[in-house]
Structures are given as C-alpha cells and as structure tokens.
Amino acid sequence: MNKIRVGVVGLGRLGFTHAENITSTKNASLIAVCSHSEEELKKAKEKLGVTNCFTDIKKMVETIDLDAVILVSPSNFHAEQSIYCLKKGLHVFCEKPLATTIDACKEVEKIVAENPSKVFMLGFMRRYDPSYLYAKKCIDEGKIGRPILFRGYSVDPNSAIEGALKYAAHSPGQFIDMAVHDFDLARWFLKAEPTSIYAIGGCYLHQEYKQYDDGDNVSALLKFENEAMAFIFAGRTATHGYNVETEIVGTHATLRIGSVPQKNLVEILDKEGVRKECSQSFNERFDVAFKNEIQEFIACIVEERYPEISAHDGTQASYIAEMATESFKNNILINL
Amino acid sequence: MNKIRVGVVGLGRLGFTHAENITSTKNASLIAVCSHSEEELKKAKEKLGVTNCFTDIKKMVETIDLDAVILVSPSNFHAEQSIYCLKKGLHVFCEKPLATTIDACKEVEKIVAENPSKVFMLGFMRRYDPSYLYAKKCIDEGKIGRPILFRGYSVDPNSAIEGALKYAAHSPGQFIDMAVHDFDLARWFLKAEPTSIYAIGGCYLHQEYKQYDDGDNVSALLKFENEAMAFIFAGRTATHGYNVETEIVGTHATLRIGSVPQKNLVEILDKEGVRKECSQSFNERFDVAFKNEIQEFIACIVEERYPEISAHDGTQASYIAEMATESFKNNILINL
Amino acid sequence: MNKIRVGVVGLGRLGFTHAENITSTKNASLIAVCSHSEEELKKAKEKLGVTNCFTDIKKMVETIDLDAVILVSPSNFHAEQSIYCLKKGLHVFCEKPLATTIDACKEVEKIVAENPSKVFMLGFMRRYDPSYLYAKKCIDEGKIGRPILFRGYSVDPNSAIEGALKYAAHSPGQFIDMAVHDFDLARWFLKAEPTSIYAIGGCYLHQEYKQYDDGDNVSALLKFENEAMAFIFAGRTATHGYNVETEIVGTHATLRIGSVPQKNLVEILDKEGVRKECSQSFNERFDVAFKNEIQEFIACIVEERYPEISAHDGTQASYIAEMATESFKNNILINL
C-alpha cells in the first residue's frame, strides 16, 4: 500500500508535534510543511528531515502531490484553509476551533458534505485520550446510569500567561479558546444539545483582559435538552499545572478524569507533605491523545471511513462557546 | 463555676447527637429534653440519663430552670421557637435553616438584636469542621491569593432517599434543605455577597419531586460583588456516600476539602481496584464538627462573647437559597 | 454510680493528654496527678483543675483514695510502678513498653494474674484507632483471605530529633522505643507468633546513635508460625511528618492504613503540585485512639471485664523487640 502523503500547515508547538507524530504513524509520510516562520521551517527540516518547505499553503498544495493536510494555523484561517484544501481534493485534519464565526463553520460543513470521499476531522484530541475513551465506554455501557451533571475544567498554568496575553487582542475569548473542548466533551458524554446557558467571569489576576471585554477566568452553567446540567470553568491562572479535569455525575456512579493532573506515577513525601507533581502543558498531558488522533485520521483515510468527530460537532461546540461569550459580556441568560 | 443548664428540643438523629455531645462538653449539663416521640424520650432517658422529659417546649421552659436551649425541631418551628426562647431569657442554639421565610429570618434577627446578653448561634457546623477551619485559615492568611471560584457539592446518599421522600411534601426544596450550607460557606470563604444567580436541575432518578416543583439534583451559578464565582451542586442520589466536597480556586493556590469523603484512613486493594470507602451520613462525616460547634456555643455563653455565625448569616444563606429556588422554578436569571 | 477516681503518673506530652482525656471520659474523675516537674504540676492544676498534686507516686497512692492509675512515667519505671499499684489494689493503665527487660515483663504478668479483680491495660493505642479497628474487623471477617505480609512503618519526624537524641543514652533502642507498636500490631493482625527474625539498620543522618550501638533508622524481617511474613521499619528522620503506616497483604485483598498520614481532608493545589499536609506527631495522628483507649480502660473497670490487650501481649512485643535489637547488634539471624 502506498503511504498517505501528508503536508502540515503551521509549525508552532502543536504543529510541530503533529508533524513529528506523522513520522511515526503507520501508513503515513510527512511530505511537506508550511509556516511563515523560517526558524520553524528550519527546525522541521533538521529534526524531521522534511525537505519540501513552504511559506504559502497554496504553493505547497499546488506544487506537491499530497493526499492530506493537517491545519495548525491560527484559528481565523481554519475555515478558509479547510475549504480550499477540501476543494483541492485533499483529506483535511483541522485543529479546533472549526472557525471563528458560526457562518464560517456552516460553510465548512457544507463543503465537507459536498466532498463525501474526503475525510474531514477536527482536533478535539481529548476524545482520543485513553482516560476519556475509557470514561466514554463506561457511560455508553450504562455504568453511570443517567447523566446528571457534567463538570469540565480547562485551566492553563499561569506560567504560560505571557504568550496568552500577546495573543489576547486577536483572541475570540476564553470560552472559544479554552472552553470549546469542554463544550464538545459535554455534548459527547451527555449525548444532547444545551437549551440554556448563563456565563460569568472576571479578571482576577490579569486586568489586561478587561480591554477585550474578556476575563482571565470564566465559567458557565448549561442545561441540556435531556435535563442534564453542565458546569464549565476555564482560566489561565493555575499554579499547579495544566488543569484539565472532567467529572460526569450519574445516577449509578460518578467518573472523574484527571482530577490530579499528575505528570507521572511518582509520589513525593517531603516537607510539603505527600504530593504529586503535575503536567505543565497540553503537550505533556495529551501526548498520547495527539498521537492517537493523528493515527485515527490516517486510519480513516486508509480504511475509507469517517472519524467520530464531524464538522457539525465543530459547529456546535463553537456555537455554544459563542453563546457563552454573549451571555458573559451582557450578563444575560440565553435560551438556545 | 456553675454548669450551663441545657435543654434539647427535638431528638431525631441530629437532636440526639447534640444531646449526647452536651453530656461530654465542659461546663455544660444536659438538664431536659423535649420531643413529640415517646420512643425518642425513652431512649434519651436510658442512654443519656436525662430525667426531665417533655413533649411541649413551653412546658419545658416554664417548668425547668434552664440557661440555654438547642433547637433541633423541624425547620418550620425554628423561628418561632428561637424567638420564644430568647424572649424567655435563654441562650439559643438553632439548627439550620434560621427560618423558612425571609421575613421570619429577619424577625429572629430583630429579637436577637434586642437581647444582646443572650448568645444566639446557628448550626452551620461545617464552619467548625477541622478541615474547613484549616482552609479558612489558609484563605485568611492570603495563601490562595484572590478567590476566583467557590465550588460546593452537597449530595446525600441515595440510600437515604426513602426518608427524604417522606419529608418532601413539607420541604422548601433542595436549595434550602441541602444547599444552604454551601451558600453559607461561599459567603464565609469569599467574604462577599452574591449579585446574580441562575439555577437549574431536574428529576434524574426520583420523579416524585416533580409534583413539588423540585428536583432530586439541582445546581446554581452565582456571581459575587467581588467578581468571585460560585458553583453549587446539591442532590440526593450519590451512590458512593455522603458527598460534601468544597473547592476554592484562588490566584495563588486551590484548596479542596473532602474530595474523597473517606470514612477512615484505610485503603483497600481488591478486585475493584484501589479504593477508599466513604462516609455514609452527615453524622459520620461531621462527627467532630458537631462536637466542636456545641462546645463553642457553651464557651460563648461562659465567656460572654458572640459566635462567629450571626443570625444575619442565617438570613443571607436562606435568602440566596430562596432566590436559587425562584430561579430554578422559573428558569430565569436573578440579579440580587 | 460513683465515678472511677483516677490518678495520672507522669505529665509529659502524653501524660497530660491522658489526664485531659480523663476529664471528658464518662464515669471517670481526675483526682490526682504526679510528676517530678513543678511546671507540669502547675499546668495540670491550672488547665485541668486538679488540686491533688504529688512528686512521689507512693505518697499519692497512700494519701488519696484512688480506684485507678494511669502510668505515663519513663519506661524503666513501668514494671515497678505497675506492680506497686496492683498490689495496692488499684486498676492500672500502663503506657508501653510493659517493662525494659523480659524478666520484669513476666513479673508484671505474674502480679496481674494474682490480682484477677483488677483491670490491667497496656497503652498500645493503635489498636483503638478507628482505622486500625476497621482493618482488624475486615481481617477477622475473612475479607483479606489468608494473611501473607504485614508491613509496618513507624517513623518520627526529624523535627523531633533533638528530644530523641537527649533521651538516646537511656533508650533501649529504636526497636523497643519505636517498633514495639508494630510488633504488637503484627501479632494482632496475623494472630500468630514469630519464628525467626533478622534486623538491620544504620545511622543515616544522626551519627550520635552509633555510640549507643543503635541506628536512626532500622528494619526487621520476620517469619511467623503460620508462614506469614512481616517487614518492620522504624526511624527518626521523616521529613513529611509522623509516618505511621501499616499494610496487610492477604490472598483476597490488601489493606493499607495511613499510607498518606494526612492531617485533615484538605488537598492543596499549588506550585508544589497536588498535595496533602501530614500529621506531625503521635498526638495529632492518634488523638481519637488515645481518647478511645482511656474510655475502654474506664469501661472495663465499670463493667468488670478485661481489655483485649493483656500483659502477655506486652511481654511478647517487648520480647520480639529485644530479639530484633539482638539481631541488629550482631548481624545474626535469630530463630525464636
């Protein structure tokens, strides 16, 4: 079998990870990379041995014979590049969010529907983390009974705030940037759509977010059509690590995922007490999930099937995030 | 020094505990008990050696020379009995809630203010639990920085549902019955009053609550005047035990209290995995807190000082609970 | 019923605790105290309201009408004082160890046997800790199956080393001072006597112990007559707290007690990771156990029954500790 020829667009921290993961994925070859940064291209050339380096996605797609692209560009390019690549006959893996407006999300959905022979996958990597997969299996087997409450935390370590603040002016806000994963997980675990949302938040440590009508920590309460509740908390000021924690309370059992975001199985007993050190970044915490999702993308192409996550999932998560932002900015309850 | 002479009104599970705790409290004597149940009075006589047994509080107060009463009667009697006893010149320890209406709460507040020589204390026992006290100390010392989020869970084990359902017709609802402790804790830890509240919930296991316009699990999202957020979850269907869990996320650190409601320090490794068994009731979990609060009540009387918890705290917690109930019943956002 | 009139001998940290616990024990009165320290006597007078203060045990016993004594004097007085008090017709609670030589232990056993109407109890308080009691119940009910391995850790925090070093010249060694509790627990849980022992150790931090042919950390491996194994570790250099941890591995399940010696139910998430702070002393960890054992002592007197722990248990624990010391000092395997 010929290997799937892959091009990666965007070589930031996550872009490089995806590119690297392609090199150890069965049935895939890293053929080309694209970035505005000469430094990143140089690094990819040296570390990953890729020779086809571009600064323009169109040039890459037109020059090189590719089967698939992985889009890890800034959020505002996701929709446009997805549409372009799908139309050029490429399979597309797109990082979250699907787009920065709901209209753009729906446009992507439309193009995906028009190209049924192409695999389109969205980077909600948590769905491919072994612990989340295990929890999903438990839920689907009925082990927790009827779901009552979904609780999702997504908090970045404060040590990463400098980068976040630099990007803040162009950010669609914490709900879309950080909480979109939780909106997706809530829909996945609860198997329902929300019917109401109320969101609040504030600038507890970084007043810089005020000028963008945003907070450094925000939260939302949602009700779903099946009566299930969801509480989402997202922020940027955790001191212990990269805090992604999920809980699903059911009538038979409750599951908690990552309530201690431990970096490994070492427990330290010293003058601070008995403690576990924590993961400090998404790369560290979701290392395996990132590998798994790329393998699933390639496997879908090879086996001619669709991934579980559809473009519509992307639209819905973005829509909820947008409504949360709206609720937060205007202090209003929104019935969806 | 003469011992403080105490009468206990109501001898249900918690009433008996309070009566028993009086017998081992320094400077206090259990002099009389009052209950509608002959069986409970008999038990108190046999186990606690109390000989002055009454079925009518007024008869008890008028017949016996008492310094103080502990009111553990049904919620709808709290206000009336508190006022009566204060007016009779007694120190009063009253179980939560202060009253079932805000007007009644305020009436108690007024009578308390008119009797400055009498100690009035409300049974928010969590404030006297060693773990909660330790957390409060950490917060007051600035160790968590600025508070961002308070999260409070109060879930009874489903094994206790029969008793709860029997009482449901007379219950003011889960927010007042269960969540009132969390509303008090949120005010205590956050040192602020809420400015908005949105509450939801449903009948996930016990449809019986529908007829009372209540749910078996409910939750609320609150914003406070200092920008802090609070998420409260209360319910009646926990399978693992009596689940009282509190988290305070701050800009410097996060504290979690009781995230594993372990019954003791034993860890079991067997075919279920590595596990801890859980406390099954408030008596088991808050054993020490109940002792501590009664000791504090007596100490306040002896040392002629006021307890930290004021009648006003009771009014506020009840008010928030009432607003949460209102929000839940009408699916509206309430700005306070 | 008349209250049991109790005198406490020795008012160090633990002596004061026992005296204080008597004041809140049903059916008991603290009548007299005895100590060589005027300061300690003064503290007892002020804090516990005891007026009969002595510096000589004999004077106390002869002057005051007592029913029972609690002996918390230095180890080398235990046997002599126990015998004296038993012969004077008093019930005796004696702190561990029973005596500093096996001959003295046996002499106490003899006098105890000759005074069957008197309660004699030894202060192996761990047997009265709720977690240990729960584990014992599980074992007795067959829940762990056949016991394979007992592991016992008893390590004092290094912060307490100064006091320990002061006392080192008169200490019978770590096995008798520290590990005797574990030898007792091993016999209790395994329901068997050891048949062989090999002990090692060293001075890892405090070379001062070398001059006494002792170590600051020591350990022993034992085989029991029912084939069960035991590993005991005792030391004085823990940095995280007072580390008393016990494990019983069985064919059906394994139990661990106190593997995190947490001081309360608060979990802290900060730059050190996710952690629990630890108990720093035996008083803090075994607070409830100390209360329980004194209550049991008084209850035995009142109900005219014997406590579970016999003088013979004290002899056996001391004997094993002595053999461990012997093995350690000579690097030999000892078959018992």
Next chain:
Amino acid sequence: MNKIRVGVVGLGRLGFTHAENITSTKNASLIAVCSHSEEELKKAKEKLGVTNCFTDIKKMVETIDLDAVILVSPSNFHAEQSIYCLKKGLHVFCEKPLATTIDACKEVEKIVAENPSKVFMLGFMRRYDPSYLYAKKCIDEGKIGRPILFRGYSVDPNSAIEGALKYAAHSPGQFIDMAVHDFDLARWFLKAEPTSIYAIGGCYLHQEYKQYDDGDNVSALLKFENEAMAFIFAGRTATHGYNVETEIVGTHATLRIGSVPQKNLVEILDKEGVRKECSQSFNERFDVAFKNEIQEFIACIVEERYPEISAHDGTQASYIAEMATESFKNNILINL
C-alpha cells in the same frame, strides 16, 4: 542512513510487543522473526508484515542479513543465544534474566567484553519507564538526600496464575523470575552492592509451589555496603492488578512509584467507594517503557554508544536473586 535490520527471537506476549515496537522505531526495520510456534509466526506475518519467518535462530542468522537481534526466548536459552549472536557480529538485546546460572552470566559478560563494537543490552525495562527515570533523576540530583531504604514490590495478578503454574516446573523460582527487576532497581537507585540477605516466603494460596521448594509469595531483607537497606516482596496472588511498586526512603525525602498501579486517570465513585482501577499486566503497565528501551537499543547502535545497563548488571541481579533463593530454601542468613 540505512535502517538497523532487526530479527526477533521468541514471539510470546512480550516478543510480539518488541517486534511491533521495532516497526515504529526510528532507524529500525523488522526483518525477521523466529519462533517454535507456527501460530505466532503466522500472527507476526499478518499483523507486522514480516516475511522472513524461522523456527531456528541459527538458520535465521545465517540466511538473513541482520544487524541486531532481540532475544525473547525462554530464560534458559538467553546466555547461549546471546553468545552465539555476539560471535556472529550482531548487536544483542536480551530479555532478563541474563542467564539461569552465574557461570553462564559471566560467560556472556566475557563475550560482550570481547566484542566491544557490539551493543549488548538487557531488558530491565523499568529503568526506561518515565516514572522510574524521573525518580532516578531526583535521586541523582540529591533531592532525597542519603538513601535509607529501598522497598520493591513485584506481584503478578492471581488471574495469571494458570500460566505461571504451567511454567513452574522449569522456573528457577520467584526471586529470579519476579524479584530480579527489584534487585536491579535496588542496585541502580542505591548505587551499591548488597552485603547480606535473608529471605523467607511460603505457599499462601497455591500449594503447587511446595513441590518445587518455592513459594507463591516471597520476600527478602538486604543490607548494602553503604548501609542502605532493601526490602523486596514478590508474589503471584494480587487481586487488584499487576502490582509493581517501588519506594525509596531518603534522609531528605521519600519517593514512591506506582503505589496505585492505576490503568488510567479515571476515578470511579460508586457503591465500592472512591476507586481507581489497576493495570492488569506488565504490557499494560510498562507499555511506554518497552517502547523506550527498544528505541534506546537502536539509538545506541546508531550512535555507537553503550546503554546504561551492562551485562554485569545482569550478572549481579541474577547473583542476588540466586542468594535470595538459597537463603529462602535453607532459612539462613547469607553474608555476600
């Protein structure tokens, strides 16, 4: 660069894992496999796409152009096959133990020394587990101070007992089969050799081991030349999972690795309490370690350097295991 051409000998559970890992290892190609089982060869052909299949190692080595072999054959073939392959000019990765006699171990050491251009690596995979690597780094950086005690548990789940019993007649005993990893870890962490050993054990559940003068659970206490102590426990009857747990107590801090052998980050709250499910096999627990060690083997070949684990490490671990077995069988203390 040409890829390292690898042949795998032995395709049992671990052999297949190694073969599979070669297929995703940078700079390596799986060229040939060798097994006595037609079924295993068929599986390798189908799943891994390897076409050169042999039932005889010599035929494989003589027919196919290989750079390296991975030996996962039964323990009694390790030494002979290692020597044969080294002499044929191949790099060798050999599963533990190095050999079943110390003489054979030393013979391998000699041949390894005579072939300095060939990489020889032993499969002590725990040294390549991220948690063990992290602990080692902490120790080497002095974070735990001076090591006092090493505690190592290696217990297989009882669910795997059938396979173990089948193999029991040919087994050199639990110390060599199970505990050899811990003897290696103890040397690695403590950086010293043992000077005395005493070992005990028994048949607690499976009397079948009696006929082989072995136990189903065994333990050993060791003293090292630097005064450090080690307690090793190995067995075959765990009910909660594959229990590999390691503790290193130091004067500054204590490290614990895998004290809860959790299969993932999911915590379950249900009628059993709050629990984590456990890994059930070495493949599950050491998945990453197995990948890492194979990558290190290939990297050593490519970069012309030696792995950290030497043949001498294999000899020493086997020697200690043999002395433990000797001590266990004769109930004697052995000074090394």
